[in-house]
Amino acid sequence: MEHKGILLESGTNELEIVEFEVANNKFGINVIKVKEIIQPIPVTYIPHAHQHVEGIVQLRGEVLPVVNMLKVLGISNASFSAQQKYIVAEFNKQKVVFHVDNVTQIHRISWNDIEKPSDMYQGGSSQVIGVIKQQDTMILLLDFEKIMVDINPESGINVDSVKKLGKRDRSEKKIVIAEDSPLLRKLLHDTMNEAGYVNLEFFENGHDAYEYLESLLRTGSNIEEHVQLVVTDIEMPQMDGHHFTKKIKSHPQLTKLPVIIFSSLITDDLRHKGEVVGAEEQISKPEIAELILKVDELIL
Numbered sequence: 196m197e198h199k200g201i202l203l204e205s206g207t208n209e210l211e212i213v214e215f216e217v218a219n220n221k222f223g224i225n226v227i228k229v230k231e232i233i234q235p236i237p238v239t240y241i242p243h244a245h246q247h248v249e250g251i252v253q254l255r256g257e258v259l260p261v262v263n264m265l266k267v268l269g270i271s272n273a274s275f276s277a278q279q280k281y282i283v284a285e286f287n288k289q290k291v292v293f294h295v296d297n298v299t300q301i302h303r304i305s306w307n308d309i310e311k312p313s314d315m316y317q318g319g320s321s322q323v324i325g326v327i328k329q330q331d332t333m334i335l336l337l338d339f340e341k342i343m344v345d346i347n348p349e350s351g352i353n354v355d356s357v358k359k360l361g362k363r364d365r366s367e368k369k370i371v372i373a374e375d376s377p378l379l380r381k382l383l384h385d386t387m388n389e390a391g392y393v394n395l396e397f398f399e400n401g402h403d404a405y406e407y408l409e410s411l412l413r414t415g416s417n418i419e420e421h422v423q424l425v426v427t428d429i430e431m432p433q434m435d436g437h438h439f440t441k442k443i444k445s446h447p448q449l450t451k452l453p454v455i456i457f458s459s460l461i462t463d464d465l466r467h468k469g470e471v472v473g474a475e476e477q478i479s480k481p482e483i484a485e486l487i488l489k490v491d492e493l494i495l
Contacts (some may be wrong), residue, residue, distance in 0.1 A: 206441030208434055211303050212327075215282060215295045217264045218273040221334045222295075223302070223327065225430060227460055229338065230283045230290070232298050233298045235264055245346045250294060254283065260346075261292045267322070267342055286459040287340060288479050302327070302334070309336065309432040311375070311399065324375060325432045338458050340480065342456060365391035368494055372397050373404040373427040373439060374457075379480075383426075390487045396422075400431040401439025412448055422452060423494040426486070429458040437472050444473035453493040457486055 211407040212223035214230070238250040238261050249261040261281070265273055280299040283290065309325040325336035341364035370392055374380050380397050387395055405429070411421050425443065429436040436456055443449045453475045461469070469477040476489045 196248065201418060206437045208306050208438035209303060210306060210430075210435065211301055212334070212336065213282070213301055214299045215280070216276075216297045216299060217268055217295050218270045219296075221299075222234065222264075223334045224282065224293075224299060224338045224339060225336075225460070226286065227283045227465060228286045230285050233281045233283060235279055235281055235294070247342075247346055249294060252281075254292075257290065257404055259283070259290050259292050261294055262346065263340070264293055264295050284339065285462065287343065287357050287481055289343065293339075295488060303399075306400075306431065306435045306438070307402075307433055311432045338344070338376060341376065344378070365495075366393050368392060368423045369394040369396065369421060370490070370494075371395075371404055371407065371422050373399075373401050373425070373431060373436065375399050375428060375431040380430070382483075386483050386487070390490075392487075392490065401427060401434030401436055403433070405434065405439055405442055408443070408452075410443045416461075418448055424490060425452055425454045426457050426490070427454065429456060437468055440469070440474050441472040455489055455493070 211226040212224050213229050214221060214223055216222070233254075235403065236252050236254070238252055240250045241248065244250065247262055247266045249263045251258050251260055253259075265271075265275065275294065276296045280295055280298045282293040282295060282298065284293060285291075290472045304327060309327055312323045312326060322338045322341055323335045324338045327334040370387070372380070372383055372387075372395060374383060374397065382394060384397070387393075396407065398407060404425070408418065408422065408425075411418055427436040427439050431439075436458060440454045440456065442453055443452055454473070455476045455478060456469045456474045457478050457480060459480045466477055475493060478486050478489060
């Protein structure tokens with residue numbers, strides 16, 4: 196997208212989203228994930244594919260799956276409009292095409308203005324990670340990583356890759372983890388425990404994690420005696436991972452705390468954003484074994 200030329204400065208706690216529609220409902224995807232938006236092209240049907248996958252397309256020499264967002268969202272009594280579009284996206288080291296009704300505009304917003312979905316209406320299998328309130332409507336931010344893991348579980352975090360590291364005891368090391376996805380928090384808990392790291396403190400966003408670190412400082416504690424490392428996602432309501440990292444590295448008592456950014460948005464094009472805010476390491480989300488090894492390097 197030409198819009199990529201004006202990507203936001205790192206650590207501002209802002210993001211830009213592409214607003215799109217599916218069956219007259221408004222949704223959003225982080226512009227960083229979007230490679231381009233195109234008109235629909237012929238799809239090749241794949242026998243016995245996942246029910247959410249329409250088939251595959253060839254785009255500039257690459258073969259990409261096409262995901263039907265009507266089916267993903269459980270809207271069975273509608274068909275795509277005449278304005279239908281393909282959103283070509285890249286994250287978690289994979290490219291995919293999302294078939295939607297229409298793409299309308301781009302919004303620049305603060306993560307602080309994105310509300311976390313309530314458990315009352317979210318449900319255990321919800322694909323919504325945030326709610327953006329507009330004047331007369333709402334835009335729902337979708338969990339595209341979960342959408343893809345539901346289609347292909349192998350694209351998610353693999354606990355077995357950690358078991359190959361063998362039996363380890365890291366119980367004396369405390370790690371703070373900021374991750375908004377309940378699914379990812381559970382997977383991180385299980386895999387870190389498998390790797391011997393059992394002293395973990397989880398938070399749903401950077402704001403809550405930073406408040407916790409500050410609370411430790413208010414007791415007069417040496418932070419390095421209580422927390423040895425921070426792992427953070429990037430996309431989180433209230434405070435994103437880049438802003439969280441920037442605040443840690445700008446704080447005189449927290450600056451020595453190692454930070455690893457663990458996100459689906461770690462690409463060659465975007466790696467500089469984490470470097471600017473001072474992260475020690477940046478690892479793409481499926482690479483859990485690599486994360487464990489980097490944690491070992493930084494705190495052992």
